[in-house]
Amino acid sequence: MSLEPLPAPQRNIPSFDDLPVPPDTANLREGPDLHPRCLALLPLIGVWRGEGQVVYPTIDGPMHFGQQIIFAHDGRPFLTYSAQSWLLDGEGGAVVRPAARETGFWRPQEDDTIEVLIAHATGIMEIYYGQPRATTAWELTTDAIVRTQTAKEVNTGQRLYGLVDAADGSDGKDLAYVDERAMVGEPLQPHLSAQLRRIAG
Numbered sequence: 001m002s003l004e005p006l007p008a009p010q011r012n013i014p015s016f017d018d019l020p021v022p023p024d025t026a027n028l029r030e031g032p033d034l035h036p037r038c039l040a041l042l043p044l045i046g047v048w049r050g051e052g053q054v055v056y057p058t059i060d061g062p063m064h065f066g067q068q069i070i071f072a073h074d075g076r077p078f079l080t081y082s083a084q085s086w087l088l089d090g091e092g093g094a095v096v097r098p099a100a101r102e103t104g105f106w107r108p109q110e111d112d113t114i115e116v117l118i119a120h121a122t123g124i125m126e127i128y129y130g131q132p133r134a135t136t137a138w139e140l141t142t143d144a145i146v147r148t149q150t151a152k153e154v155n156t157g158q159r160l161y162g163l164v165d166a167a168d169g170s171d172g173k174d175l176a177y178v179d180e181r182a183m184v185g186e187p188l189q190p191h192l193s194a195q196l197r198r199i200a201g
């Protein structure tokens with residue numbers, strides 16, 4: 001494969017359509033078939049975007065944020081996960097600055113448990129275990145958390161994801177979640193929540 005270099009002002013993250021392996025897909029109508037082990041996670045697959053709120057005793061809040069989450073797959077028995085957030089100057093407000101970034105993998109097992117690995121740009125790596133609570137709800141609890149020397153102290157995390165009625169009143173479903181944290185000396189309590197609408201998939 002030969003690639004023609006672009007002039008420096010035109011360089012950015014490339015999107016190649018000639019990879020020798022299938023690209024990830026967030027649309028079940030395109031790309032490889034979903035692995036049978038991932039069927040319990042099928043409703044999550046897609047690109048989701050919306051707004052949420054962050055609260056915690058150690059921050060001035062509540063604060064509002066925008067977020068995009070992508071669940072995708074490449075035909076193997078896991079989903080790729082990425083989340084990108086940005087702070088807003090209020091509900092439905094203007095963007096203030098970029099915020100949290102997460103990336104990881106959801107790995108469903110044959111006994112219906114789900115192993116979830118999430119790495120944060122803030123120097124924290126979490127391993128969650130969980131299982132479906134219903135066909136459109138999933139609950140996760142941390143089993144291990146490791147962090148760099150410069151990262152914030154986080155001791156425990158719990159997350160609940162679920163599909164809920166669309167906020168815009170349409171027939172579709174939104175992705176909603178609540179993230180609870182025990183960190184920086186505080187007990188386990190709600191930290192993040194958001195409701196996101198499907199924009200692709």
